[in-house]
Amino acid sequence: MKYLTEFRDGAIAQKLAAEIRQMTTRHWAIMEVCGGQTHSIMRNGIDQLLPSEIELIHGPGCPVCVTPLEMIDKALAIAALPNVIFCSFGDMLRVPGSDRDLFRVKSEGGDVRVVYSPLDAVQLAVQHPTKQVVFFGIGFETTAPANAMAVHLAKKQGLTNFSMLVSHVLVPPAIDAIMRSPTNRVQAFLAAGHVNSVMGFWQYPPLASQHRVPIVITGFEPLDVLEGIRRCVRQLEAGEHEVENAYERVVTFDGNRAAQALLEEVFAESDRAWRGIGVIPRSGWKLSDAYADYDAENRFDVSDIHTHESPECRSGEVLQGAIKPTDCPAFGKQCTPRTPFGATMVSSEGACAAYFNYGRVVQLERVRVRVHA
Numbered sequence: 519m520k521y522l523t524e525f526r527d528g529a530i531a532q533k534l535a536a537e538i539r540q541m542t543t544r545h546w547a548i549m550e551v552c553g554g555q556t557h558s559i560m561r562n563g564i565d566q567l568l569p570s571e572i573e574l575i576h577g578p579g580c581p582v583c584v585t586p587l588e589m590i591d592k593a594l595a596i597a598a599l600p601n602v603i604f605c606s607f608g609d610m611l612r613v614p615g616s617d618r619d620l621f622r623v624k625s626e627g628g629d630v631r632v633v634y635s636p637l638d639a640v641q642l643a644v645q646h647p648t649k650q651v652v653f654f655g656i657g658f659e660t661t662a663p664a665n666a667m668a669v670h671l672a673k674k675q676g677l678t679n680f681s682m683l684v685s686h687v688l689v690p691p692a693i694d695a696i697m698r699s700p701t702n703r704v705q706a707f708l709a710a711g712h713v714n715s716v717m718g719f720w721q722y723p724p725l726a727s728q729h730r731v732p733i734v735i736t737g738f739e740p741l742d743v744l745e746g747i748r749r750c751v752r753q754l755e756a757g758e759h760e761v762e763n764a765y766e767r768v769v770t771f772d773g774n775r776a777a778q779a780l781l782e783e784v785f786a787e788s789d790r791a792w793r794g795i796g797v798i799p800r801s802g803w804k805l806s807d808a809y810a811d812y813d814a815e816n817r818f819d820v821s822d823i824h825t826h827e828s829p830e831c832r833s834g835e836v837l838q839g840a841i842k843p844t845d846c847p848a849f850g851k852q853c854t855p856r857t858p859f860g861a862t863m864v865s866s867e868g869a870c871a872a873y874f875n876y877g878r879v880v881q882l883e884r885v886r887v888r889v890h891a
């Protein structure tokens with residue numbers, strides 16, 4: 519297949535779904551790691567094509583959702599400082615911190631700007647030499663190379679007014695933590711294909727074999743997701759636990775080695791708190807010692823941050839697959855994309871937003887159909 523439309527072919531989708539139905543003999547719980555896959559599943563009704571024995575668990579792969587509250591509050595504190603231009607991608611502006619969001623800081627006079635690339639923030643630093651320009655560098659391995667390049671270029675140009683608030687998270691330690699959890703129900707993973715386009719999948723075989731769990735590298739179009747599920751179910755039914763690449767048009771075993779070398783130079787592994795989940799050892803990146811001068815946490819005094827989560831929001835349980843968004847009492851009532859309580863409703867990749875936007879507003883088992891005689 520060469521064109522995008524071919525990965526959305528309804529007849530092939532029905533055929534794949536029929537194959538999955540035919541090979542399924544019992545309940546299987548499969549986690550799609552990435553929020554982009556969750557949205558594809560909801561948008562295309564893939565969950566409704568599957569046999570009832572297949573349970574899809576939505577994973578923690580939404581970068582905005584898992585950015586820890588402490589980092590959001592640090593961003594808010596820095597953005598409110600005079601003489602600072604605080605740059606971020608648009609999604610981050612509405613993510614609630616402990617008591618406000620970046621939009622509120624902007625409305626109160628903070629110079630908060632939406633940029634489309636971290637390199638735009640570097641450019642702003644060149645254009646505004648008397649201001650401190652700070653970029654909020656969040657996300658998984660997918661966004662990290664562009665952020666690494668921005669810091670690399672800032673250093674190369676000798677910029678002293680650019681820094682980055684870094685909160686990068688990594689997929690393999692998250693898979694490991696999910697499998698180690700005593701409450702884990704996940705039996706197979708659809709790995710996030712765009713992460714693997716950068717990192718390859720050489721890190722995955724030890725995970726699959728240690729936890730005896732199938733991991734299938736999967737893309738984001740409906741047929742990509744269905745094929746990923748089909749391969750997971752085939753392995754589960756056969757008692758196998760291999761790493762398979764179902765996204766060969768984008769992902770290779772090695773990944774992008776040049777990008778990986780840049781990441782290794784600019785970042786260093788660190789323990790990282792995931793919002794709603796807690797600290798996962800060695801699950802993130804911070805700036806390496808060679809780039810410590812560009813770390814906004816070193817440049818600004820933001821150590822005295824006290825956080826408090828919304829008591830109503832259950833996004834931590836949503837992110838761990840413990841509950842579906844519709845299990846949250848606030849879902850679709852007090853909490854909507856216009857009045858979000860949590861990042862999972864704010865983010866374009868959030869599971870709560872996916873359920874809201876694609877109409878999974880009522881749990882099917884709670885629907886009562888009245889039959890008139």
Ligand code: SF4
Nearest residue numbers: 832833846853860870
């Ligand atoms: S529906 Fe809203 S309040 Fe409930 S978990 Fe999702 S974001 Fe949080």
